[in-house]
Amino acid sequence: MKFDEAYSGNVFIGSHPHYEDSKVVLYGMPMDWTVSYRPGSRFGPARIREVSIGLEEYSPYLDRELEEVKYFDAGDIPLPFGNPQRSIELIEEYISGLLKDNKFPLGMGGEHLVSWPVMKAMYKKYPDLAIIHMDAHTDLRTQYEGEALSHSTPIRKIADLIGPENVYSFGIRSGMKEEFQWAKENGMYIAKFEVLEPLKEILPKLAGRAVYVTIDIDVLDPAHAPGTGTVDCGGITSKELLASIHEIARSKVNVVGGDLVEVAPIYDSSEQTANTASKLIREMLLGWVK
Amino acid sequence: MKFDEAYSGNVFIGSHPHYEDSKVVLYGMPMDWTVSYRPGSRFGPARIREVSIGLEEYSPYLDRELEEVKYFDAGDIPLPFGNPQRSIELIEEYISGLLKDNKFPLGMGGEHLVSWPVMKAMYKKYPDLAIIHMDAHTDLRTQYEGEALSHSTPIRKIADLIGPENVYSFGIRSGMKEEFQWAKENGMYIAKFEVLEPLKEILPKLAGRAVYVTIDIDVLDPAHAPGTGTVDCGGITSKELLASIHEIARSKVNVVGGDLVEVAPIYDSSEQTANTASKLIREMLLGWVK
């Protein structure tokens, strides 16, 4: 027995044991230090792995099995606790490493700010990159209480980086008036309240493009994801979110990476949120990695 | 610093600091002493205020911000614990005071019986008053286990006061056979199971009328509001309830007051119910107060 390989108890179900010959790397970004309302998403990735034991390895939606996609669960990126600036640097460096090795990066948050350094790394490799963003919140602030590194700012930072016209937000139902105005004035796409129907309209326009997909679990109604920091009623169902993932899978978009963020287990004693997240990860894996 | 004004930590987000120049008064009615199944709604108003910190002050549904509506969170009405008769008298007196000052009353329960004394005060000012009632339960009993002051009786009392033909109930999915029969025989309107579609039919008939709107949080499916005394599956989604509030906002009805009742925090460790209630209060404020 090789003990360095023995740590299989708490990896995502079906994880391949070796990094080298895996196509996808699954990793956690256990950071929540800029959260304004209810923290706790630092514990999200570990819990998602824990509950993945309850999943089947086959998707009847996609008629595909996990063994058809070699992926390696690399665990959580070791982040310097309480230091957003350094955390962001480490995430960017980590993703750059993955991309150099031609891995498909699939991340688990952590707060939404983690998507920002991921996109910085992605954008270097894919200069025509677009982003599909599913969320209850705009996340378009320039700062929050004076703090530019905040869970309320990542999409704005990304828009500034890749151009607002390459940002497509879906399911948005919360934000400041100024955020919606900024988006409108700068040609950024926002689909309010709904995800699936507007997505069907947008996907053909993105055909052939390199696209990163970031999903904030709070795009779901709190009924479907009570375990998150900022619950906001009026969201979509898990059925609609699954269908949206599958719609992307069946589209001609070239998905080059993705993440699922803001699972905060403490607020959900039934653990339905973590279980749902683990199924979403499975569908993202099976649907987006060809 | 004036200490009497210092109590801003636990008011509803965006509350104006002064009563005098506020248009709306928001108040709690922390009473649950006649509840038959699972009590706890006495703690509802305080929890709704607590979690309102997680709200944005802007509604993308209505394109309006809280600062456009001056409202004063007056806290909870001090009610004599365990005495329904005196509680009811105090609520009526309190609302009468608000109406004399031309305030728009917006209440948070507490059990549903609190709507009864509110309506008594409202009816004196608005003799042509109608009520829109969203609820899982008919609440049309004349008594419960021999007690006329019961959370099962308020709508019946209101119907007796303003005439059953002025009572419009929506979303009803639970009650005794006799209650449904009484409604039918007395010309009271009941839309079973649904809210939004029947509301669209009724609202034009109420155009120009003074209308009070009372929402029992259990009109929502337990998936969307587990934190209430009497959960009853088969209810509407928070999306439908939001749309119903907005439908009223866009109608020609003259909303003169409203309440949201039966939030019982102990049954919802995720606090989604209180969070949802706080968003509903925001939408009621922004949508119904012109």
Added chain:
Amino acid sequence: MKFDEAYSGNVFIGSHPHYEDSKVVLYGMPMDWTVSYRPGSRFGPARIREVSIGLEEYSPYLDRELEEVKYFDAGDIPLPFGNPQRSIELIEEYISGLLKDNKFPLGMGGEHLVSWPVMKAMYKKYPDLAIIHMDAHTDLRTQYEGEALSHSTPIRKIADLIGPENVYSFGIRSGMKEEFQWAKENGMYIAKFEVLEPLKEILPKLAGRAVYVTIDIDVLDPAHAPGTGTVDCGGITSKELLASIHEIARSKVNVVGGDLVEVAPIYDSSEQTANTASKLIREMLLGWVK
């Protein structure tokens, strides 16, 4: 007072006090020893009874009251704890006893394996028996980790017994690839993801047939039933499940028995799952027993 009849505190609401002149017998099967992921359904039946106190005895869906159907809550079948083989034998023997007395058997689980011995007893009495199965999972394995008596196998066993062409599964969204293939190759009906619409198609084909209906509570989305062992997002709403029960009630199918399984209270601190289950039991009673 006769003390043997005194045990009315923890029976399902409205239960008739005597076995002899009751048409229906309601019983619990508190077994969960073969569960693979999250056990706890052994405590389901007791909790469903406990919370049934919150129910009205009238169904506005069916315009019928519990007093119109005489049923006897016989409590839980005493099962030898930890012994699946003997448990199964006892359940079969118990149901055979009920059928000899011409009772309509209505069961509460417990894990889904309990439906297997019930079907063995039913099949002896009704040789043309078909089964309607609502579930998130196929339950078509021949064994689980080498164990033939597993909560993953009951529908397969039933299909082997009554013929796969007499098994109709609805709402299925999880299973191994091999299970779906087996069903397809053997003429078993599976409606993936949906229940109500496919049911409307199938029911006319079953007109006049003796049908047993087994409902795994996890056919509901976790939002509607967090209190179960294996939550799996993307499920149906409680509204759709109620409508499906009512669709069967209005059909020409001859329902001869049924069960509701897999309620595991520990995972739902709001108790919405048990409350929902108690309402489903009421609707099954009022809808299926003529």
Added chain:
Amino acid sequence: MKFDEAYSGNVFIGSHPHYEDSKVVLYGMPMDWTVSYRPGSRFGPARIREVSIGLEEYSPYLDRELEEVKYFDAGDIPLPFGNPQRSIELIEEYISGLLKDNKFPLGMGGEHLVSWPVMKAMYKKYPDLAIIHMDAHTDLRTQYEGEALSHSTPIRKIADLIGPENVYSFGIRSGMKEEFQWAKENGMYIAKFEVLEPLKEILPKLAGRAVYVTIDIDVLDPAHAPGTGTVDCGGITSKELLASIHEIARSKVNVVGGDLVEVAPIYDSSEQTANTASKLIREMLLGWVK
């Protein structure tokens, strides 16, 4: 199989199947309608039975097994929901029936008011009756918010019935000033804060006397019993409470009945309170019934 005897799933572990030849009758009194702070004890008895499955039938404290004491779990007394006056009459009548049949009554609450009608029945049979009362609260009010039938009044009523000099309270750490004064002026014994040591002093004085023992679970510190209506820190440990039960068992007191009240499961998602209550019931059975 005789179905009237089939209800063994939800009885207290080791219950004898027949009333007639049992020495002890165990019964629930699922009433909490006069509770002032946090209700829910109506669900106590059912939960205590549910979790008793986790108990061993042997007590290493007393070196005695449940099979050495024949007892019959008669279930919950059917109480008219919401009617304290009639509930009290039914309890008294029920206990009188048990006493006529020479049963040892062992009750599970429900709120503490249930002990009052029990004592009325007991006192008729045992005119020299004394009571040992373990509780956090004095329960000596004459009324609560004007209501004489309140969970704050039972011990006062009992003191008025059997004479304050026959009432021995232990562990008391909460009450109004007037209650403590009344006790002092009327010769009633109150041991503040402690149970075991003062009990050791009192028991010899009660040697040979008929004694009823009532235990409010909140005599325990909330650490040991969070699942109760009115938690009050500074209480005793479960070790001290067990030792107190055993001290009574070893004394020369003639215990003629007892109860354990105020278990409210909703406030304890770990269910330690119900589990603790079930062990206390076992020790009361094994220790007090010779």
Added chain:
Amino acid sequence: MKFDEAYSGNVFIGSHPHYEDSKVVLYGMPMDWTVSYRPGSRFGPARIREVSIGLEEYSPYLDRELEEVKYFDAGDIPLPFGNPQRSIELIEEYISGLLKDNKFPLGMGGEHLVSWPVMKAMYKKYPDLAIIHMDAHTDLRTQYEGEALSHSTPIRKIADLIGPENVYSFGIRSGMKEEFQWAKENGMYIAKFEVLEPLKEILPKLAGRAVYVTIDIDVLDPAHAPGTGTVDCGGITSKELLASIHEIARSKVNVVGGDLVEVAPIYDSSEQTANTASKLIREMLLGWVK
């Protein structure tokens, strides 16, 4: 009715309605933004008020009633969310205001860092000030992850301000090696693990001194206070903490202010922690304000 005074529903039980003629001011400091492990104490003060309704107004420990001490619950200090520097300035300014009016300040946290600005204000008024500190943690770091304003640093800052020889810590069971060493080398008093016995030794030495008392609820064992950010087993019981408060009350120390911090309700669904905190506040009020 004067509506500015109407906010009595959610104040601490027995609060006097006017600031001017109150001796004590009770206030919340709802800040937790520097917390490293599990945040949530921002919601502590509101919850403590909410549950205080379950308290008696009389202390049998001190034989004193709340009406004997006039205190005004001023609500929470409005703190700029997410800005520790400005929060600290506002707290200091607030306390200075109270002291100028000769009020006894009694605070509820919030994270422990809030005690630091309170002490700055106190020290200006009482130059011979000593502090009694009960806590599981040393809180003597100079910074945490590079941040000087951290919940791990307040006692160090206080020691630097008033001199380490005037700091008396009790119940400490967690900290870095360097923290314990610094205390030792600088003449600061630390009683490891225990509170009551070492307190009895220290109190006589502080006779006549002006003393501020700060209690971190996590000095209690997690069994007694699960609802806090950093639970750490091996703590004292609520009985010992109550006795320690009473020991101070009976001593010749001149208590000039105090606080109770780190109650984080989300981690305690039974709410025993908030209930315990409300009783501790009552005893602090009754014991320390002559």
Added chain:
Amino acid sequence: MKFDEAYSGNVFIGSHPHYEDSKVVLYGMPMDWTVSYRPGSRFGPARIREVSIGLEEYSPYLDRELEEVKYFDAGDIPLPFGNPQRSIELIEEYISGLLKDNKFPLGMGGEHLVSWPVMKAMYKKYPDLAIIHMDAHTDLRTQYEGEALSHSTPIRKIADLIGPENVYSFGIRSGMKEEFQWAKENGMYIAKFEVLEPLKEILPKLAGRAVYVTIDIDVLDPAHAPGTGTVDCGGITSKELLASIHEIARSKVNVVGGDLVEVAPIYDSSEQTANTASKLIREMLLGWVK
């Protein structure tokens, strides 16, 4: 970056990154398939790691820091789900591997049965091995419901292996009469109810002996460890358990391995049990590995 070493997010705090030069190996045994009452301990090890982030690396009890003991968290042993026989073989093989490499094995359960294969491996290396066993339960059954591989049997199996006279049980408060008798008749040591005092007597007798220490978390009172399968009141405090670990540390016993089992996170929404377990693991590491 070497990705195989990146998995540092979910290891026990302070874990050394390499197996080879570590003295201790910490591993999980996520098995609970023979549990009779409330399962869930399969999720214990992962949760203990998760919460270890809240620990300080220094022990003020032992004046020692984690960096003084090199240990490697090897993750969970991959166990064939649902197969006790094969699980046991794999555990034995795993431990044998560790012992061959001269590692100190420190395990986290999982159910108590896991200690049995560990002891089989240990006994081969240490023929004079004794075991110190802290537990609420005897675990001396020969079978449970006919199953020899049960969480009720491990200590009996161990006694049969190493001789009952080498088994020392402490804190026992639950078991069948026959189990206590067997222990007595066969010279096995059982200290009922208490741990620390009897341990002080026994340790000198074991001086110089190779001793394995197994701690079932339920030796703690449920107040201190609600998150376990079979809670049983009347247990010891976490203070006493810590003191017992330290007593062993200061003794002349040669501790050669140990484990901490039966943490079941689902039953403890406050997570105090997992937090307590993580501190116990730290003290076991710092105290027992010289």
